[in-house]
Amino acid sequence: MTKQERRKTALIFAVIAAVFMIGAILTGGGAGEEESIQQVMRDAVLHDLNKVSLFGLIDVNPGLMAGFIVSGILIVFALICRIFVIPKFKMVPGKFQLVLETAVGLFDNMSKGNSKIHGFLGAYIFAAGAYIFTGTLFELFGVQAVTTGGVSISLPAPLSDINGAIMMGCLSYLVIMSGGIAGNGIKGIGKTLKEYSLPISLSFRLFGALLSGALVTELVYYYPKLSYVLPVLVGVLFTLLHALIQAYVLTMLTSLFYGQVSDNTPKPLKEKKRRKGRKAEAESAAAGEAAAA
Amino acid sequence: MTGVPLNIDWQQILLHLFNFTILFGALYILLYKPVRDFMAKRTAYYADMDTRAEDALKAAEESRASYDEKVRGFDEEVRAERSKLNKEIAESRDRQMAAAKADAEKIVSNARTEAEREKEEIIASAQKEITDMVTGAMEKLTLEQSASDAFDQFLDAAEKEK
Numbered sequence: 001m002t003k004q005e006r007r008k009t010a011l012i013f014a015v016i017a018a019v020f021m022i023g024a025i026l027t028g029g030g031a032g033e034e035e036s037i038q039q040v041m042r043d044a045v046l047h048d049l050n051k052v053s054l055f056g057l058i059d060v061n062p063g064l065m066a067g068f069i070v071s072g073i074l075i076v077f078a079l080i081c082r083i084f085v086i087p088k089f090k091m092v093p094g095k096f097q098l099v100l101e102t103a104v105g106l107f108d109n110m111s112k113g114n115s116k117i118h119g120f121l122g123a124y125i126f127a128a129g130a131y132i133f134t135g136t137l138f139e140l141f142g143v144q145a146v147t148t149g150g151v152s153i154s155l156p157a158p159l160s161d162i163n164g165a166i167m168m169g170c171l172s173y174l175v176i177m178s179g180g181i182a183g184n185g186i187k188g189i190g191k192t193l194k195e196y197s198l199p200i201s202l203s204f205r206l207f208g209a210l211l212s213g214a215l216v217t218e219l220v221y222y223y224p225k226l227s228y229v230l231p232v233l234v235g236v237l238f239t240l241l242h243a244l245i246q247a248y249v250l251t252m253l254t255s256l257f258y259g260q261v262s263d264n265t266p267k268p269l270k271e272k273k274r275r276k277g278r279k280a281e282a283e284s285a286a287a288g289e290a291a292a293a
Numbered sequence: 294m295t296g297v298p299l300n301i302d303w304q305q306i307l308l309h310l311f312n313f314t315i316l317f318g319a320l321y322i323l324l325y326k327p328v329r330d331f332m333a334k335r336t337a338y339y340a341d342m343d344t345r346a347e348d349a350l351k352a353a354e355e356s357r358a359s360y361d362e363k364v365r366g367f368d369e370e371v372r373a374e375r376s377k378l379n380k381e382i383a384e385s386r387d388r389q390m391a392a393a394k395a396d397a398e399k400i401v402s403n404a405r406t407e408a409e410r411e412k413e414e415i416i417a418s419a420q421k422e423i424t425d426m427v428t429g430a431m432e433k434l435t436l437e438q439s440a441s442d443a444f445d446q447f448l449d450a451a452e453k454e455k
Contacts, residue, residue, distance in 0.1 A: 044297060075316065170306075
């Protein structure tokens with residue numbers, strides 16, 4: 001592509017963007033008219049305004065609905081892979097096979113690398129990583145749902161719902177505890193309970209990270225004038241980045257603590273104790289010699 | 294749910310848990326386990342191939358060592374065989390020489406005997422011829438001069454000479 005052609009393309013792109021911007025400004029405030037930014041942000045944190053009906057049974061937070069959809073997407077994807085891709089796996093992998101193997105291998109190795117007794121840890125962190133990553137990316141697509149109040153909203157990330165984050169944090173803690181029991185029996189429970197702040201830190205780390213992302217996105221999208229160029233950064237790049245980071249952080253922490261509480265190798269004696277032990281040995285040897293004399 | 298901070302709802306936590314449990318099970322059965330099994334199978338396949346290659350290499354090295362050993366043994370064998378053959382050749386040569394010597398001695402002895410015999414025959418024949426010749430000559434002489442006295446004298450002389 002020559003310099004002139006590049007300029008021409010850039011000009012066309014700028015004209016199209018300008019047309020969209022003018023159109024957006026002329027068509028009015030949009031979503032901002034129905035809810036104030038304060039209400040939107042408060043609802044993103046507390047979920048007390050907009051509820052979604054779960055098959056007409058109960059009213060739930062939109063995050064739970066998003067969770068079901070994300071799970072559905074992942075299960076369908078896994079099913080398609082199982083039926084059409086995995087039976088055709090080759091010894092020398094193709095691109096897609098390589099992606100699947102890398103994903104599975106990453107979590108499998110993470111579990112093996114952090115713990116001698118890893119049991120189902122690899123499978124758990126694989127599922128958790130896939131759920132967090134896909135769930136976080138899910139908010140990018142702006143899947144629409146209608147609230148019980150008849151308002152159309154875009155579904156947030158499942159883990160930006162405090163209930164989802166608590167579930168993930170507590171479940172990870174239980175998995176860590178199961179590792180403690182597998183490695184040290186009853187003593188493992190005590191070892192895990194020593195880290196009593198873990199479920200809270202795991203839950204609120206996830207909730208805080210995803211909620212902050214959701215809040216920034218809400219803030220940006222609330223004002224049409226901010227909806228150009230800026231969403232590329234805050235909407236796409238930040239979402240992609242924190243999808244990766246949060247998936248990695250939770251899985252890494254879970255496997256690290258799992259390894260720590262399931263570790264059953266005896267701790268090496270401290271220097272002082274060792275010195276004491278040597279002194280006692282020397283004294284007993286001296287006493288033995290004296291007795292022999 | 295008044296009084297619970299951040300509107301935490303236990304029912305929804307359980308629903309999230311239910312959702313994630315199903316997802317965990319499905320991902321484990323449909324994706325994680327088959328892919329991991331395949332990777333393990335491939336690792337085993339290449340490990341097996343590696344073991345077989347190592348075994349083959351080991352066998353080749355053993356075979357080479359055995360070949361070298363055989364070559365060394367063969368050289369020894371050739372040397373031993375050569376020495377044995379040389380010895381046999383020497384023995385055979387000696388035997389042949391002895392036989393030839395014996396044959397030669399026998400031939401020489403036979404030739405001597407034959408020559409002696411022929412010599413005696415020739416001498417005998419010559420004596421007989423001389424005798425006949427002398428006898429004839431004397432007869433002639435006797436007949437020419439006279440008589441049988443002379444002839445008898447000659448016979449007596451001949452008898453004396455004998």
